[in-house]
Amino acid sequence: MTAKNVDGSLALSKNNYLIAGSLSGLVARAIVQPLDVLKIRFQLQVEPISETSASKYRGFLQAIRCISKEEGNVAFWKGHLPAQLQAVTFSAIQFTTFEVLAAWLVRMNIYVRPNSGTRSVKSSSTIETFLCGSFAGSFAAGLTQPLDVLRTRFIAQGEPKLYQNMTHAAVYIASHEGVHGFFRGLVPSLLLVAPQTGLQFAIYHTFNQVVQTLHRRWSGIRDDKPDKNPQTCGLVVEPGAVKHQVVELCVVSPIQSLVSGGLAGMGSKCIIYPLDMIKKRMQIHGFEEARVRFGRIPIASSVRHCLISIWNTEGAAALFKGLRPTLLKSCVSISCRFTAYEQFCRLLYHIRNPDKSGRTF
Numbered sequence: 001m002t003a004k005n006v007d008g009s010l011a012l013s014k015n016n017y018l019i020a021g022s023l024s025g026l027v028a029r030a031i032v033q034p035l036d037v038l039k040i041r042f043q044l045q046v047e048p049i050s051e052t053s054a055s056k057y058r059g060f061l062q063a064i065r066c067i068s069k070e071e072g073n074v075a076f077w078k079g080h081l082p083a084q085l086q087a088v089t090f091s092a093i094q095f096t097t098f099e100v101l102a103a104w105l106v107r108m109n110i111y112v113r114p115n116s117g118t119r120s121v122k123s124s125s126t127i128e129t130f131l132c133g134s135f136a137g138s139f140a141a142g143l144t145q146p147l148d149v150l151r152t153r154f155i156a157q158g159e160p161k162l163y164q165n166m167t168h169a170a171v172y173i174a175s176h177e178g179v180h181g182f183f184r185g186l187v188p189s190l191l192l193v194a195p196q197t198g199l200q201f202a203i204y205h206t207f208n209q210v211v212q213t214l215h216r217r218w219s220g221i222r223d224d225k226p227d228k229n230p231q232t233c234g235l236v237v238e239p240g241a242v243k244h245q246v247v248e249l250c251v252v253s254p255i256q257s258l259v260s261g262g263l264a265g266m267g268s269k270c271i272i273y274p275l276d277m278i279k280k281r282m283q284i285h286g287f288e289e290a291r292v293r294f295g296r297i298p299i300a301s302s303v304r305h306c307l308i309s310i311w312n313t314e315g316a317a318a319l320f321k322g323l324r325p326t327l328l329k330s331c332v333s334i335s336c337r338f339t340a341y342e343q344f345c346r347l348l349y350h351i352r353n354p355d356k357s358g359r360t361f
Contacts, residue, residue, distance in 0.1 A: 016348045017096040024340035025091025028333045029084050034076035035329035036083065038063055040155045042322030043280045046314060049321055060324060079154030082166055086147035090140045095341055097136035098201065105132065130202040137197025138190050145189060146182035149173075152283040185282035188303050192275035199268035204338055207260035208252050257339040265334030266327050273326065274319040278306045 012020075041063060047055035057063040067075050105128050141148075150169055163169035173181040252260070269276075282303070310318050 012099075012345060012348055012352065014096055014100070016345070016352070017099050018092045020341050020344035020348060021092040021095035022088045023344050024095070024337045025087040025089075026084065027340045028091075028337040029080075029087035031336055032329045032333045033080050033083060035325050035332070037067070037076050037078060037155050038325040039322045039329055040152060040280055041067070042325065043277050044156055044284060045321065048314070048318075078157075079151045082147050082150035082154060086144050086151055089147065090144045091337060091341075093140035093143060094136045094197065097139050098132050101132040101135060102129075126202050126206050129205040130198040132198075133201030134194040134198030136201075137193045140197075141189050141193040142186070145186050148189065149182055149184055149283050152280055156284050185279040188275050188279040188282060188306075191303075192272050192279055196268045196272045199271060200264040200334055203264035203267050204260050207263055208256065211252075211256055211260075252342060254339050254343065257342050258335045261335035261338035262331040264338070265330035265332075268334075269326060269330040270323075273323060274307075276326070277310070277319050277321060278303055281306050281310070 038060070041057055042049055045055060045057055047053060049055060049057060049059065051058050051062070057066060071078075150166060150173075153169065154163060157163060163172060170182075177184075314321075
């Protein structure tokens with residue numbers, strides 16, 4: 001993602017990574033909130049999503065018109081406050097944790113070139129990137145699960161509202177469901193987030209490596225020639241170099257980051273989507289009162305029970321309800337999140353090191 005020092009320590013402080021992660025989450029969430037509302041409404045509907053059915057929501061455009069007519073355009077921003085808090089907190093924890101783990105791996109990968117005696121840092125492998133991303137995502141998801149539950153329930157409720165605001169919702173859940181209510185769907189959430197975030201980072205990392213390999217070839221750089229790019233064995237230090245010396249910061253270009261982030265978002269979401277469906281169904285367990293006007297009420301007391309219930313009553317295809325707005329949302333969200341994060345890191349690096357210039361690939 002970003003440059004490391006020659007001994008594997010972070011090029012930016014942890015606070016800088018927290019700031020960059022928070023801002024990237026803020027930007028991405030503000031852009032995709034309406035798509036998230038559509039996705040969750042589709043996921044929570046038991047009836048089939050088909051133009052020929054009598055369901056409340058029968059298609060993408062029809063759902064937009066229906067929500068706008070019945071609840072007003074402001075409905076597309078339902079749950080935005082808890083969603084924004086969740087996105088900001090999740091991104092800050094996720095990216096910072098990833099950078100700390102990645103820095104540790106860099107320290108493990110420092111080696112001495114036998115011919116020249118110089119020290120180099122191997123690029124993290126795709127598997128290492130996947131594992132770092134998986135742990136970072138799981139850690140962030142566990143800490144932000146209560147906000148995710150609040151977000152889902154605000155979006156799920158129609159009119160009249162059961163929850164008037166975040167404080168009322170938190171008090172209501174605590175008094176009626178206990179602390180457990182804030183962690184409904186935690187198991188499928190962790191099962192979902194671990195591979196999803198791992199795949200996001202791995203796909204993003206791999207695509208950028210491919211682009212940068214092509215860049216090296218087009219630029220006439222030999223494969224055995226050291227390069228300063230930290231994502232392609234780029235940290236090379238001559239003997240006697242000062243410890244903690246900061247290398248040149250290299251980040252991918254905004255366009256490349258948008259493309260690789262979009263691919264990472266769609267690819268990861270396609271693979272784990274059924275788990276996202278189950279998680280949303282479980283998060284509204286105990287919230288049935290607010291769902292009466294939307295049709296049949298899904299019952300989900302456990303991951304196994306939810307999966308069997310969906311399979312038997314709605315069919316296997318129901319596990320992919322709302323996939324179209326979800327893929328669009330994931331593409332936009334992850335591309336914006338990675339791009340914003342890269343650029344905010346670059347900005348913070350230059351604020352800390354005004355005399356240094358970074359390269360963009």
